[in-house]
Amino acid sequence: MSLKARIQDDMKSAMKARETERLAAIRLLMAAIKQKEVDERIELDDAAITAVVDKMLKQRRDSISQYEAAQRQDLADKEKAEMAVLMAYLPQQLSEAEIDTMIEGAILSSGAAGMQDMGKVMALLKPHMAGRADMAAVSARIKAKLAG
Secondary structure, eight states, X not given: OOHHHHHHHHHHHHHHTTOHHHHHXXXXXXXXXXXXXXXXXXXXXXXHHHHHHHHHHHHHHHHHHHHHHTTOHHHHHHHHHHHXXXXXXXOOOOOHHHHHHHHHHHHHHHTOOXXXXXXXXXXXXXXXXXXXXXXXXXXXXXXXXXXX
């Protein structure tokens, strides 16, 4: 079953179960997928849908930090609930050890010597980690390894 079909099935089951918050989050995801398909005039595959989910999760993280800074915990909780629904559509997340191993391998294979080679390392890692790790955290780890 494709990821898009799974999302549509989950939307139907959320409707039947009258899970309004879950249904709203799934509808937002379906709208984002449909918008991208219409804009680019293509049918999105699982990898492209994962990229859409990843982008939506990043938006939620940004919103949560802003809401918490403004002491609007009610809105931050709503965003966290949407994140929980969206996380179900990402592939299995990488462990900390797996991320470190992949970073070490990318640094060795690219011959990275310092911060100027950060782009090379990220370019090697991004296709393998997209949707499976928080790329901002990965970037911070790479900076720490290249700097020290």
